[in-house]
Amino acid sequence: MAGRALRGAAPPAPGGERRAALGLLLQVLLGWGSAQQPGSCPAPCECSEAARTVKCVNRNLTAVPPDLPPYARLLFLTGNRLASLPPGAFLSPPLPQLSLLNLSGSHVEQVEAGAFASLASLRQLDLSGNALTRFSPEAFGNASSPLEELNLSNSLSNQSAVAALAELLGSGVLGNLSRLELADNRLLSLPAGMFSSLPSLQHLDLRNNSLVSLQAATFHSLAQLQSLDLSHNSLKCLKNATIAQLRSRPVLRRVSLGHNTWVCDCCIEHLVSWLKESEQVEGKGALKCSYPEKMRDKPLVKTNSSDLDCSVPVDIQSQLQTSYVFLGIVLALIGAIFLLVLYLNRKGIKKWMYNIRDACRDHMEGYHYRYEVNADPRLPNLSSSSDV
Numbered sequence: 001m002a003g004r005a006l007r008g009a010a011p012p013a014p015g016g017e018r019r020a021a022l023g024l025l026l027q028v029l030l031g032w033g034s035a036q037q038p039g040s041c042p043a044p045c046e047c048s049e050a051a052r053t054v055k056c057v058n059r060n061l062t063a064v065p066p067d068l069p070p071y072a073r074l075l076f077l078t079g080n081r082l083a084s085l086p087p088g089a090f091l092s093p094p095l096p097q098l099s100l101l102n103l104s105g106s107h108v109e110q111v112e113a114g115a116f117a118s119l120a121s122l123r124q125l126d127l128s129g130n131a132l133t134r135f136s137p138e139a140f141g142n143a144s145s146p147l148e149e150l151n152l153s154n155s156l157s158n159q160s161a162v163a164a165l166a167e168l169l170g171s172g173v174l175g176n177l178s179r180l181e182l183a184d185n186r187l188l189s190l191p192a193g194m195f196s197s198l199p200s201l202q203h204l205d206l207r208n209n210s211l212v213s214l215q216a217a218t219f220h221s222l223a224q225l226q227s228l229d230l231s232h233n234s235l236k237c238l239k240n241a242t243i244a245q246l247r248s249r250p251v252l253r254r255v256s257l258g259h260n261t262w263v264c265d266c267c268i269e270h271l272v273s274w275l276k277e278s279e280q281v282e283g284k285g286a287l288k289c290s291y292p293e294k295m296r297d298k299p300l301v302k303t304n305s306s307d308l309d310c311s312v313p314v315d316i317q318s319q320l321q322t323s324y325v326f327l328g329i330v331l332a333l334i335g336a337i338f339l340l341v342l343y344l345n346r347k348g349i350k351k352w353m354y355n356i357r358d359a360c361r362d363h364m365e366g367y368h369y370r371y372e373v374n375a376d377p378r379l380p381n382l383s384s385s386s387d388v
Helices: 002-008 014-035 159-170 240-247 266-277 316-344 346-374 378-387
Strands: 046-048 053-055 074-076 100-102 124-126 149-151 179-181 203-205 227-229 254-256 289-291
Touching: 240 266, 316 346
Parallel strands: 053 074, 074 100, 100 124, 124 149, 149 179, 179 203, 203 227, 227 254
Antiparallel strands: 046 053
8 A cells, every 4th residue: 555655746847856855955054155255264273162262273374264253262373484574463353352362482573564454352462482573663554552571582683673672661651561571582681761651560570691780771661660680681680760769759669680790899788788678679699799709609688888899990981081081191291291291492403404404405405516418518528538
């Protein structure tokens, strides 16, 4: 009975098969289109909508992936080969919620103007471990940025990048910055006014550079500074003006000064007094003299004023100015003595000059006489007559 029912059933109409095929194709196309929506995850990345996190790590990317999901708050692009961040690098599509951007170790060399201008919610930016040769002062645009933490450790490869960074920090665009990390950049000095427009800065990391000295106004505007790391540099002395600025910061609780080449002469007297009176310096008992030889490895907190070798010049510039003044005085005295000798011997000098003049005149007259004799036309005839 069932077999007869099956044999008697009419075959499906051709139009129904076409409709089924079109429906299947439509489903495939809709599924493909939904995979390309802005909320999807780019192929080389790993995304978690629940954690609002996108990771594109160690993918050898040469550009920021397009179509990043707009829900992203944390974006990791570490270990790539981005080389350059052009204007609007994170604009397609916009990432209005992005608060943390990690670009460490991605071979970034150039940051163009407006590269981060579209990131209106960015709070933390990590550019450490790159080789920046160009850092546009307009990388964050012209408006005030909400950025609070900036990590540029081991990233500034030349002095032009340092100068551009100083211009950026001094422009006031990063007025909300509370943490700045500049470690491992081989800095020899800090440009004047580099931190003058960072009123909210609380943590400044300058460790493992080659800083020899600090300008008096380096930390003048950092009223909110809580921690300062100057360890592993080449500091020989801290001037009294710098120490006075640090002592006057009531919220400054941690200053790291370890592993510097302290020269224990009169210049360091104010530093020694500060170490003995304040608890701001971390591990102050481990700070030791490096020079002179007789003071080597002696703890600074155990150094007394009588131990300091004040015969060593402290201010080289002042010493040079004194030397120039002394040299000028000596030369003036020598000139005065020379003129006095000339004045006292003016008669003898005058007679000597007359004698030289007469001797020169006699010599010239003899030379003129010989010339006239040699030029006489009768001289050849006289020679012929004498031969006959």
